[in-house]
Amino acid sequence: MPHLKRVLVGSAFAGAFFIGAPAAGAADAGAAELPNPVVDSAGFVDHVRGELSSVGVDTPEVDAQVTDAVDDALNQVVPQVPEVPEAPAVPSAPAAPVAPAAPAVPEVPELPVLPEVEATQEFATDLYDQAEALTNPNPIGLQELTQPEFKPVQVDPNYVWRNDMFSKVAAGKPFDDFVLHRAPGSFFDAPRVPEESNRAMTQGKSLYGPGTPIYINDQTMCTLTMAGTDAESRKVGVTAGHCAEVGDSVASADSWQVGPTGTVVSKNAALDYSVIEFGSDAEVTNSYNGVTAHGVGSDVQPGDVVCKRGVATGTTCGMTLMKDDKIQLNQVCATVGDSGAPVFRNGQIVGAISGGIRPGNIGVSCITPLQGALHVPTVVSNSDAVIADMNxxxxxGAGFKLA
Structure with a gap:
C-alpha cells in the first residue's frame, strides 16, 4: 500500500506537468504546424485534485469564476494562428483558358502590444519582519517533525525549512524529508546555499554570479542577473531596476554574515535594470550554484523555450510568447524574490525577470510547481538592450563582460 500511494502521487505530479506545460517542441516543427492554444485551467486543476484525492489529500473545489478569468487572460496575450483558406478549385474542362482567381490572402492579426514595465506586478519582495522571525519559538520553521534527530542549520530568518505534508506536496516533493522556503508566498523548494559560497565566506568574502540571491539595504530580496567586470576592470553586477535605488547597499543572501559588499551606482527604470559595483570583499563568477552563463545576449523568438534561476522558485522553464526590442513575454514561472533572475537560452543570458502581467488585474501568480504553465505571463528585460544602454x-558597467 505505501508503494501504491507513492506511485499514485507521482502520477499526479507527472500529470500536472504534462497537462500544464506548454507544447514547447511544437515550435521546432515549424510555425505552420502550431495549433491555436486552448487553455482549460478548470480541467487541469480538477485532474490534479482527483489524483491527490485518490491518496487521501483533499483539496477545495475549483472556483469556476477564477479559472474562467485565467483562461480569458491567457488567451488574450497568446497570439492566435490565422486559418489558411482552402485553395480555389480548378475547373475540370474550361471552355477557354481562364486564369484562376488568386486566393485571398488572410489578414495577419495584430499582436497585442507588449506591456510597459511600469504596468507589471514587480517581483521584488520585502523581507520577513526580522524581530518577529528571531523571536519565533520555532525559529527554523519545522512543523510536524518526523525526524527529530535532523536539525537543519538556521542560516537567516528567511531560510525556512518545512517538513509538514502540505508544504512538501505543494513543492511537488511529498516524499522528501524537508523542503526549503526562502521568499514569502512561494511554495517551491528553493535553492540551497552552494558550497562555493561557503568557501568564499570562510575567507571573509561574498561570491556573486548568475542567480545569486541578494539583499538590498537589508530590506528587499531580489536575484542577481549576472556578474563580471567592466572596461575599467571594476567588479560589477546587474539586477532588476525596481529592486533598488542608487546608493543602496547590496549583500549576498547566501553569505549575509559577511555584510554589504556592493553598492547600487546607477539604474534605468525604463529598462528596469540596476548596476551594482562590488567592493574588495566580493568575488565574481560566471558559474554559481549549478548554473553557468557562457555569454550575454541572443535573438530569442516567439516559440523558443527559455529557463530562469531565481531564489524563490529555483529553475523553471517556459515558452516565449512575444518580444520586442526592450522586453520579452514568456510563460516562465516566477514570483516575489525572483526579480532580476537571469533568463537563459542555450547557455546565454538573454534577459532578466522584471515582473508578471495581469490583464484586467486578473490571473494567478506562480506559487507552486503543481500549476505547470497555469499562471500569469512573465515580463523579461532583454539583456541586449541592457548591455547597449550600459555602454x-x-x-x-560600460564594456561589461562575464567573469
Missing part, C-alpha cells in the same frame, strides 16, 4: 551611458 551608451558609460561609467561603471
Amino acid at each position: 551608451r551611458r558609460g561609467g561603471v
Whole structure:
C-alpha cells in the first residue's frame, strides 16, 4: 500500500506537468504546424485534485469564476494562428483558358502590444519582519517533525525549512524529508546555499554570479542577473531596476554574515535594470550554484523555450510568447524574490525577470510547481538592450563582460 500511494502521487505530479506545460517542441516543427492554444485551467486543476484525492489529500473545489478569468487572460496575450483558406478549385474542362482567381490572402492579426514595465506586478519582495522571525519559538520553521534527530542549520530568518505534508506536496516533493522556503508566498523548494559560497565566506568574502540571491539595504530580496567586470576592470553586477535605488547597499543572501559588499551606482527604470559595483570583499563568477552563463545576449523568438534561476522558485522553464526590442513575454514561472533572475537560452543570458502581467488585474501568480504553465505571463528585460544602454551611458558597467 505505501508503494501504491507513492506511485499514485507521482502520477499526479507527472500529470500536472504534462497537462500544464506548454507544447514547447511544437515550435521546432515549424510555425505552420502550431495549433491555436486552448487553455482549460478548470480541467487541469480538477485532474490534479482527483489524483491527490485518490491518496487521501483533499483539496477545495475549483472556483469556476477564477479559472474562467485565467483562461480569458491567457488567451488574450497568446497570439492566435490565422486559418489558411482552402485553395480555389480548378475547373475540370474550361471552355477557354481562364486564369484562376488568386486566393485571398488572410489578414495577419495584430499582436497585442507588449506591456510597459511600469504596468507589471514587480517581483521584488520585502523581507520577513526580522524581530518577529528571531523571536519565533520555532525559529527554523519545522512543523510536524518526523525526524527529530535532523536539525537543519538556521542560516537567516528567511531560510525556512518545512517538513509538514502540505508544504512538501505543494513543492511537488511529498516524499522528501524537508523542503526549503526562502521568499514569502512561494511554495517551491528553493535553492540551497552552494558550497562555493561557503568557501568564499570562510575567507571573509561574498561570491556573486548568475542567480545569486541578494539583499538590498537589508530590506528587499531580489536575484542577481549576472556578474563580471567592466572596461575599467571594476567588479560589477546587474539586477532588476525596481529592486533598488542608487546608493543602496547590496549583500549576498547566501553569505549575509559577511555584510554589504556592493553598492547600487546607477539604474534605468525604463529598462528596469540596476548596476551594482562590488567592493574588495566580493568575488565574481560566471558559474554559481549549478548554473553557468557562457555569454550575454541572443535573438530569442516567439516559440523558443527559455529557463530562469531565481531564489524563490529555483529553475523553471517556459515558452516565449512575444518580444520586442526592450522586453520579452514568456510563460516562465516566477514570483516575489525572483526579480532580476537571469533568463537563459542555450547557455546565454538573454534577459532578466522584471515582473508578471495581469490583464484586467486578473490571473494567478506562480506559487507552486503543481500549476505547470497555469499562471500569469512573465515580463523579461532583454539583456541586449541592457548591455547597449550600459555602454551608451558609460561609467561603471560600460564594456561589461562575464567573469
